[in-house]
Amino acid sequence: MPELPEVETVRRGLIPRMVGRRIARLTQRRKDLRVPLPSRFAEKLEGRTILAIDRRAKYLLLRLDVGETLVVHLGMSGRMTLHDAQSAAEHPFDRHDHVVFDLDDGWQVRFNDARRFGLMLLIPTEAVAEHKAFAGLGPEPLDELFDGPALAARLKGKRTPIKAALLDQKTLVGVGNIYACEALFLSGISPRRSAHTVQGVRAARLADAIKEVLLRSIDDGGSTLRDHVQPGGELGYFQTRFNVYDRSGAPCPTPDCGHLVTRLVQSGRSTFYCARCQR
DNA sequence: ACGCCCACCTGGAGGC
DNA sequence: TGCCTCCAGGTGGGCG
Numbered sequence: 001m002p003e004l005p006e007v008e009t010v011r012r013g014l015i016p017r018m019v020g021r022r023i024a025r026l027t028q029r030r031k032d033l034r035v036p037l038p039s040r041f042a043e044k045l046e047g048r049t050i051l052a053i054d055r056r057a058k059y060l061l062l063r064l065d066v067g068e069t070l071v072v073h074l075g076m077s078g079r080m081t082l083h084d085a086q087s088a089a090e091h092p093f094d095r096h097d098h099v100v101f102d103l104d105d106g107w108q109v110r111f112n113d114a115r116r117f118g119l120m121l122l123i124p125t126e127a128v129a130e131h132k133a134f135a136g137l138g139p140e141p142l143d144e145l146f147d148g149p150a151l152a153a154r155l156k157g158k159r160t161p162i163k164a165a166l167l168d169q170k171t172l173v174g175v176g177n178i179y180a181c182e183a184l185f186l187s188g189i190s191p192r193r194s195a196h197t198v199q200g201v202r203a204a205r206l207a208d209a210i211k212e213v214l215l216r217s218i219d220d221g222g223s224t225l226r227d228h229v230q231p232g233g234e235l236g237y238f239q240t241r242f243n244v245y246d247r248s249g250a251p252c253p254t255p256d257c258g259h260l261v262t263r264l265v266q267s268g269r270s271t272f273y274c275a276r277c278q279r
Numbered sequence: 280a281c282g283c284c285c286a287c288c289t290g291g292a293g294g295c
Numbered sequence: 296t297g298c299c300t301c302c303a304g305g306t307g308g309g310c311g
Contacts, residue, residue, distance in 0.1 A: 003304060034287070034306080058305075076305055077289075096289085115288045117305060133306090160282060168282095169306085176304055225304065267283065270302085 002074045004141070004174030005217035006236065007058045010080055013231030015053050017082055017107055018062070022049045025102040033098060033113060034075065038122045045070070045101075045122070057137050057173035061128065069125045071133070075117030082231045083108040109231070138172040141210045146172065148204025155195045155203065162198050162206075163191035164267045171195075175210060178223060178245045181272045183209040185244045190278040191264075191271045216241065244272040252277055 002010070026042040038044060049065040062070040074080075083091060085106035093100070099111040099120065111118070123131055138154060139146050154171045155162070165171045166180040175183065184191050186209035189202060198206060217223060222236035225246070230236065239245075243253045248263035252274040259276040 006304070073305080075288095076303070113288095114290065115303090115305095117287070119306090158281090164282085167305090178304060223304075268285075 002058060002078065002222070003176035003179050004058060005179070005214055005220075005238065006222035007055055007060060007074065007174075008218050009222040009230055009236060010074070011053050011055050011060055013082070014060075014080060014109065017231070018050045018101075018103065018109060019052060020050070021107070022047065022104040023101055024104045027100040027102070028098070029093065029100065030098045030116075033116045033118045033120060035119060037099070037120055041099075041120075041122070056128075056134065057140070057169060058176075059133070063125065067125050068122055069128050071119070071121040071123065071128065071131075072111070073119040073133075075113055075115060075119065077115040078111065078113035078118035080231045081110045081112060081233065083110065136170055138168075138170050141172050141174055141207075141214060146207060146211070148200075148207045151207040151210075152199045152203035155198050158195035160195055161191060161266055162189060162193045162195045163271050165195035166210075167267070167269065172210070174214065177269050178242070179210070179213050179217070181245045182213045182243060184278060185273060186213060188278055190275070191266060191273050193279075244274065246270075246272065248272055 023045050026045045028037060028041050031037060050062050051065055052063040054061040054063065058073060060072040062072065064070060088108040094112055096112045096114045097110045098113055101109040103109070128134055139150060151172065155165055158165050163180055163184060166175050167177065183206060187205040189198060189206055217238035220236055220238040220241065221230050221234060223238040224235040225239055244261050247261045250261050252259045252261055254274065254277050257274060257276055259274050261272055262275055264271050
């Protein structure tokens, strides 16, 4: 499900319900997601207070009261749902509700992940940056330090197509298949162009397009294709603004272009673009 | 070291 | 209705 805007939307939805609350009870309904959940997971989390919820790349970082961080990745299909006490009582668990947080004010947060590509880790906060999931991650695109020259430097020497380079979290983080396609369209760059040729003005346009598309999507609550919901149950709306993603055969949105959006497969993933506007 | 392919897992959509 | 195939927002391990 989630790229940066969806993860950020989930973070913002969880903060008012979870920050400052104590985990009264943790129910683990399955022993593993993509990897096994931490041993004695419930025992380690019950009684802990959530101090803050941060985000790095597509990971949520729940800061706990004694210097540990619960790292949560939503994979492709992960979601967090919020229930007040009455709603929790009325809604039986779904078979994919894998981890359930009962908070000390009666609210319940459920981590649901049908495909189980998600991940939860419990690690000391000071060890997060060195953990193998985080070591080597590229810059945050919404950081003010991220700009055209910074992107150009990351792309230098990469022989792979620019689309594949954008999906590589070592280049920059947070961009996935949707926003890579959309940012390349906005900046007029072909997804097939060799990454190392995106320098100078092209890199500046692409960096701007990445920021723009991510920020606009966050404003819309992310994109809801199949299963992204905000924690309160609201849908995201950015998918109604897609220019090219999942629009093969539709006319290119550029006025007077007249070409049709094309689908191709790059490194096993669908790419959508306009072969006339994007060079 | 880099770039590509595939596996991981479930469910929804569309064709017959 | 049912069965089959394809496709899906991510990541990381293994291979050449």
